[in-house]
Amino acid sequence: MTRAGIAAARMSTAHLAEIVPQVDDAQWELPSACEGWRVIDVMAHLAALASEAVDPPPPDPSLPRNRERYHDLRVDERRGLSHADVLAEWRLSTPRQLDLLEAAQEPPAAGEPVEVPGLGTYPRHLLANTMAFNVFCHLRNDMLAPDGPLPFALPEPTDGEVAPAVEFMLAGLPQMQGPELAATVTRPLVLDLTGPGATTVTVLPADGPDGRLTLAPGADAPTRVRSTALDFIAWATTRTPWRDHCRITGDASAATPFLDRLDII
Structure with a gap:
């Protein structure tokens, strides 16, 4: 892109x-x-x-x-x-x-x-x-x-307009908070972003020496977090509460700590 x-x-x-x-x-x-x-x-x-x-x-x-x-x-x-x-x-x-x-x-x-x-x-x-x-x-x-x-x-x-902004956010997601955010992900979870800028990625637990999360394209986990990509720009930067925009399917306990901690600058 x-x-x-x-x-x-x-x-x-x-x-x-x-x-x-x-x-x-x-x-x-x-x-x-x-x-x-x-x-x-x-x-x-x-x-x-x-x-x-x-x-x-x-x-x-x-x-x-x-x-x-x-x-x-x-x-x-x-x-x-x-x-x-x-x-x-x-x-x-x-x-x-x-x-x-x-x-x-x-x-x-x-x-x-x-x-x-x-x-x-x-x-x-x-x-x-x-x-x-x-x-x-x-x-x-x-x-x-x-x-x-x-x-x-x-x-x-x-x-x-939206897709390139989201692409940067996803590239920064594993890096900006590092181990602090990685500690909240113990099982894979899916981010399913819809509407303009739509994309779907799986957030994978850290398993490398840098202690960072990794993101893989597509959906490869039973727990999903769904919102519009436009709303993602607002809630993933903590401008608005994620609970106002996201729907979790699967095991909410696998996603909630990650969502509570995520703060893309």
Whole structure:
């Protein structure tokens, strides 16, 4: 899904670009659905990600190792900026970020492993899916109603937008929480995601030296967790409770600890 990732990143970015001119100064200051961040802080986060992709900062061991705290730090650095300055940074760096991600789709660079501190290691081409996930999730879940404060509408999400975001989430699932999450899976269980972005994978208990879960395509376990792929983006990032979206068939005790612990960043 290499090319699909960059297409999805461009599509969600275009949707965000449609929304930005509609937001007034008061709305930028409203609390978003991302705890602790105003709507303008969500834009500052996306601007920071884009700027760091274009001009990576040198390693700094004093920075937080926890990825969420790192994002908070980068947002805090921009809290003194005007709305116009935050949006100018986003507008300047985002097109260059997209061009870099598109260039990274070509071999041999596409297959190079890239470590994303706090999130794991991914083939370079999959970084486009990371952007697709970030923009889609923050726009649809944190900024726009019904969960966010902005009363603007977009077309219903398509498979082309949702599937690449879910692909990144599933690639990150075994890595982001490591043994902490692996300890909750003692028997295989199936994630059955429906609707746009539909996919089915079996989560297998860790059995390798790295202590991580593994995911296999298809359904190969009697216990199933079913939700829409669109809802998965919300509940697997703990924006909404999984119990509001998931139906478990089979042995619920095999799935509940995993679902309670899962938190994709």
